[in-house]
Amino acid sequence: MTTVATSPVLCAHPRASLDEQDRKQASVDRSGYVPPTFADGVIFAQDIDDVVLAMQLAHKHGATIVPRGAGTGLAAGASAEAGQIVLDLSRMDKILEIDPVEATAVVQPGVLNAAVNQAAGEHGLFYAPDPASTAICSIGGNIATNAGGMWCAKYGVTRESVLSLLVVLPDGQLLRTGRRTIKGVAGYDMNALMIGSEGTLGIVVEALLRLRPKPKHTSTLVAYFPDEDTAAKAASAVIAERLTPSVLELMCGKTLKAIDAALGTDHGSRGGALLLAQTDGYGAQLEMQALQDAIAPLAGHIEIARDQEQAEALIEARRQAIPSMELLGTASICDIGVPRNRLAEAFA
Structure with a gap:
């Protein structure tokens, strides 16, 4: 494993930071777990190209990448320590499209769950997965952990509300999973496989979400x-x-x-x-x-x-x-x- 001083991944990535405070903040989440050491560095991804470059460099040099969203997880899934590099996706926080007719939304992973619901609400729609941390948790993290929430009793967890994903694989290749339609029965369900995998199979950089009509009563x-x-x-x-x-x-x-x-x-x-x-x-x-x-x-x-x-x-x-x-x-x-x-x- 490369060290902070000589890490080709960090040295070659334009969004990388070696600042001690950045490394410390990126190495912990809301679980309360504090690792014995902090990550070698953190990369703040601004777009898909940043994530692709990070994974290509990590693959080339054998570096360990820990993806991070809003850091609201309670199971220490986003914690990192020496010998690892955090890939922070929180700045990829745009809602790219809402289709009120098809009742879908295309979003980046860093957008907050509550922001999606606010935008959907303007069209009389809502996004069903609603963890208790809805105001501060990101869609990417929800997908990584297959989050549920109070409405899952009727509407299911995240897996039931994600139609398609754009994923960066460990070697930097892009893979699109799922489909744009509610019904899709052909082939392996790679979409379901990615949801809940906590970044171990790939990093979500875009998601097509299923929205639902807001109940009248x-x-x-x-x-x-x-x-x-x-x-x-x-x-x-x-x-x-x-x-x-x-x-x-x-x-x-x-x-x-x-x-x-x-x-x-x-x-x-x-x-x-x-x-x-x-x-x-x-x-x-x-x-x-x-x-x-x-x-x-x-x-x-x-x-x-x-x-x-x-x-x-x-x-x-x-x-x-x-x-x-x-x-x-x-x-x-x-x-x-x-x-x-x-x-x-x-x-x-």
């Missing part, structure tokens, strides 16, 4: 339970009734206390766990009534949001769960996946 419910086990049983009851809420989120008692302390709310005084549900579409109210009926035997208190402002406040409280916990100290975050009808068992 939504209904939002918050229910409080004595403990997490009961709330989990209520969530399973929703699934057992064959309902498909767009949002179904459970927060435990400790999380509620952290949110209350940070936001000045009083969720923790109403129960030891909370279930947040939202339905959408023309039948939103009817589906919400069925959902309410399913969980009522288990809930201590149920409240339907009276207006959009209250609904958004409840959604925002969920988005602030991790930041609220981080205010209390170091938070160790991980995800698990279990069959929905065994959620209560997993909690127990």
Whole structure:
């Protein structure tokens, strides 16, 4: 491995920086993990040509490249140390095209998730994957980790909302995966393979995203339970009734206390766990009534949001769960996946 002083990759790349502060900032993410050393240098890509050149040089000289987006990941995927070079894509942050008829958007990897939704919203559309960090996370990072979010209960994770990718392979070659149409059944699904690969197979430099019509109606419910086990049983009851809420989120008692302390709310005084549900579409109210009926035997208190402002406040409280916990100290975050009808068992 080449060193900082003699790295041909850094010396030959016009966007490279050896500045200690740049290297330090590029070597850590929001996971809280701090590597023992920092990357040899960082390349700030401005366009596709920069990424191609970086990968060609790295391939030629056997250098290790660590791709980085907004650095909001919680699993240390963007951390780097000595012997590695960070390739920062955050400056490739343009929305290149929105097609309101086909309901698609072409974006660069550094564009923020919230920015895509804001732009799509002007056409009555939305981008479904919405991680809690939507305001600060980038689409490239979402694709790399196959991010989900609250709406994945109904609309799926990132893989279900990306139609095509332009990827720079490890040797600098360009590969386009997927298709521009909703239906595409021919050949190997290289698109799905790239999504969730965390930059190990190639680096995404452009993405064609699938947008969806904004629901005409939504209904939002918050229910409080004595403990997490009961709330989990209520969530399973929703699934057992064959309902498909767009949002179904459970927060435990400790999380509620952290949110209350940070936001000045009083969720923790109403129960030891909370279930947040939202339905959408023309039948939103009817589906919400069925959902309410399913969980009522288990809930201590149920409240339907009276207006959009209250609904958004409840959604925002969920988005602030991790930041609220981080205010209390170091938070160790991980995800698990279990069959929905065994959620209560997993909690127990």
